[in-house]
Amino acid sequence: MDIWTRRLQLLSAAAAAVFLLLLLHAPPPVSCADLDALIYKGCANQSFPGGALPPTVAALSSALSGQAGSTKFYKTSSPSTAGSSTSVFGLFQCRGDLSGSDCASCVSHATSSWRDVCGASVAARVQLAGCLALYEVSGFPQVSGVQMLFKTCGTGSGGAGDFEMRRDTAFAALEGGVATSTGGFVATSYQAVYAMAQCEGDLSTGDCGQCVTQAVQHVEVECGGAPSGQVYLDKCYISYSYYPHGVPHGGGTGGQQTSKTVAIVLGGAVGVGFLVICLLFARSLTKKKDDY
Structure with a gap:
């Protein structure tokens, strides 16, 4: 192995080390799963007769989920039917900086968790990191806003x-x-x-x-x-x-912009590293030619 090949290997190893160092110090992107993190739940003490949610709650859940991809806020009622005498009201509110797909995913997760977190309560409120979804039976007592x-x-x-x-x-x-x-x-x-x-x-x-x-x-x-x-x-x-070291790019509320920035920084570092290697390699070849 001649000295020039050895130098090139050392330069490549140095560039790889720089890339790894940047990667280890890059801020971790916030995953979409964080939007589904449960912040709190509110469940009524009273339950539906028979300990089961009526079909109108399922219909309400579908109606809310169906709108979440196109709007950040929506409220509606699911009227009583021949199969259920219970009318229910519900709404969702997504965080204003969410994309339509993230809002839809969050609302779907929130409404599908009503039964898991509140059983057959006549009212349930599920607040996730990215959205709120609630339902309540018609006539449920209201509180101050x-x-x-x-x-x-x-x-x-x-x-x-x-x-x-x-x-x-x-x-x-x-x-x-x-x-x-x-x-x-x-x-x-x-x-x-x-x-x-x-x-x-x-x-x-x-x-x-x-x-x-x-x-x-x-x-x-x-x-x-x-x-x-x-x-x-x-x-x-x-x-x-x-944030003692400064607010993350994008405000720290979502990972999409942060991860894009990290990708640009790392990609730029790799590009610069590759360019440096090429320049040094060309310089070494010129020097080798001059030596002859």
Whole structure:
């Protein structure tokens, strides 16, 4: 083996090592399965007679799933039939940044889990990371649209002394962005804090703004200086996360854009590495020729 072949092998090994290093340090993409993660469930204490869901619930599930690919919010009723005297109402709300296919997949997963998480309850509410789907029997008691249903807060603290100021600035942007939002969805980032809000699609701009303001007040009290938090009210929810090393590209809410960026970076690294090898190889050949 001559010295030039040996040099080429060493350069190839170095390029491979650089590629592996970039891959190990690339941010992991968020899988679509994360959208189906259960956040919370709400089940009525009362059950349908006989301990079985009536056919109208299955019909409602099909109606909701059938619309999820074309809209982020939909509500409808499944009237009583000859086979069932029970009329049920239901709706779904997908997160505003989901694609049609991701929304459809999430709603299908949520509606199919009604029975698993709530049995034969006369009302069920399933909140996944990417969507909400619920049903309730006609005449089921209603609660205030700003009643808190669930909250979760991260452990520890945001670290930096001005963390809460950063978070509150992001919250203010959420509240201000509701007026111009599409479908009640607002997302923003400010100095390593990412925040998001989602209202039910049929809320007016004013009602959505009031709901988000209430949610912000709840999360400030409930989560304090925690690095992340989520508060779900009946008609809206907000979430925030602190990223010490900067908010991921795309806001950290979905993996599609992040994975594309990683692919571009890695592909570029491979291309540059290959170009460097070619240039060095050509240089070595020129040097070899000059030596003769």
